[in-house]
């Protein structure tokens with residue numbers, strides 16, 4: 001958020017090391033809380049809240065992928081597969097064991113983490129694009145296994161329907177209730193990630209990303225930490241999958257295909273690799289982009305296109321805009337929306353002086 | 356300057372290298388080298404380019420696995436251990452080509468240097484509560500002490516990529532010191548520095564040795580510096596040890612003079 005450090009002096013390290021050390025950052029955090037926890041539920045309609053709920057879920061998934069790719073530097077294009085593991089774990093626990101939401105949520109995360117650890121094993125030997133291919137293989141293998149095991153996928157449709165979540169007897173069946181819950185989870189995920197990144201484990205991730213040999217030499221067991229990154233990232237993905245499942249009322253592998261993995265990569269690339277704010281911005285951007293495109297095309301495109309042609313173009317537009325944006329960001333602003341934001345912030349930080 | 360003498364009877368070797376060898380394909384980088392580094396001393400390894408100095412240090416820090424021989428540190432065999440396990444023993448190093456974590460600040464680079472001294476696991480890190488927070492604060496104190504020691508206080512919030520070369524070398528020393536090492540391996544810490552930076556670095560090396568009692572293994576091409584500050588010198592040439600002794604002994608050794616003249620590497 002907007003920082004002005006001047007006039008703030010820290011007297012001890014503990015204070016200096018708190019998450020929101022400056023009054024201005026505490027202020028902006030307060031503002032965000034007010035915006036998303038008070039203003040949004042009061043002012044927004046059901047449709048908008050449903051959209052924001054989707055964004056909140058995507059925030060969790062994007063944070064998870066950014067831990068692995070942005071912070072630990074291990075490229076993965078199998079993120080959605082771990083979501084499906086979480087989704088089907090929860091759906092099965094609900095339908096077979098009648099487990100409550102508060103248990104299925106971590107259970108889905110843990111199961112995905114376990115699978116993530118296994119998928120992370122090749123990272124001992126292979127790096128970069130080769131590792132990415134290995135995760136791509138995992139994406140297809142996991143998809144295939146779920147699809148071909150009726151005991152997991154629940155039969156021919158390979159989908160399991162479940163009821164809206166209930167927390168300690170309180171059923172979240174209103175859009176606003178679900179929204180409040182999901183935005184809380186997203187907030188928790190953000191704080192947890194911030195803590196992780198600023199502490200010993202997160203620093204080790206960044207060290208591995210920047211200089212894996214030096215990291216090993218200063219005492220970081222690189223392989224162990226790569227596995228940690230896979231495990232933690234997959235845990236977030238698993239939780240994301242569980243949340244999608246409750247949100248949609250159904251666990252379906254079609255929600256977790258390769259395209260979704262790419263969507264999430266797009267979120268963190270456009271948002272900003274190795275940035276928490278970037279993960280959030282990216283989740284907003286990519287989740288709301290299709291809706292933006294549709295609104296735009298319906299209002300502007302309808303001026304010169306037939307309705308049928310319009311419908312087919314809208315679905316294509318998404319891919320085109322998407323692909324172009326990824327390329328533009330990779331070339332022009334590799335650090336994503338987060339960097340744009342920092343540039344704006346730095347401008348105002350010293351405003352009205354230009355340097 | 357220093358009075359850690361090396362002449363007396365029984366030696367107290369903290370590091371013993373015995374008949375260690377390493378080859379890469381056809382190139383024999385290190386041939387059957389043995390040496391003893393006395394506890395608390397400044398021990399220099401010199402030799403012309405390609406003599407095998409870095410390879411030897413790489414074997415000590417576990418980055419290369421020796422083809423044969425043994426390397427014991429305080430009685431523990433190091434060969435076969437992973438680099439991270441060797442770091443845990445209290446051995447830190449710097450690199451001939453700077454290997455800092457450029458995405459991080461000076462402070463975080465130093466905190467990473469303390470990685471093996473810290474314990475927090477995933478869960479406590481994520482919660483950042485109680486023990487994890489206490490640990491961060493405690494270790495931050497030590498990192499700040501080193502920052503003061505190296506006089507880089509105003510750089511602590513800068514990412515290391517932004518720093519000038521000489522300062523990067525200093526921060527890298529800081530990261531190694533952050534481990535609180537008992538043995539510090541320095542691979543050409545003064546290379547590419549101007550005279551003033553060199554003098555500073557020499558000062559730090561001497562202070563580390565004197566104040567913290569850290570044993571130092573130094574690779575350095577500047578003969579003036581090496582002869583001045585070393586307690587003991589080993590000379591390598593084409594992978595072989597050709598001399599081993601105090602600066603005065605090594606300086607007068609005909610084999611050394613020959614090797615250096617042959618490589619036209621003699622510096623006043």
Ligand SMILES: Nc1ncnc2c1ncn2[C@@H]1O[C@H](COP(=O)(O)OP(=O)(O)OP(=O)(O)O)[C@@H](O)[C@H]1O
Pocket residue numbers: 379382383384402403404405406407408409410411451
């Ligand atoms: N990883 C490697 N792969 C192949 N050859 C290597 C490798 N590391 C070192 N060598 C070779 O081993 C020999 C010794 O190299 P080393 O880097 O140890 O020399 P050095 O004494 O440190 O030289 P300098 O003063 O130039 O740093 C050289 O011939 C070098 O080419």
Ligand SMILES: [Mg+2]
Pocket residue numbers: 408409410451542
């Ligand atoms: Mg070398």
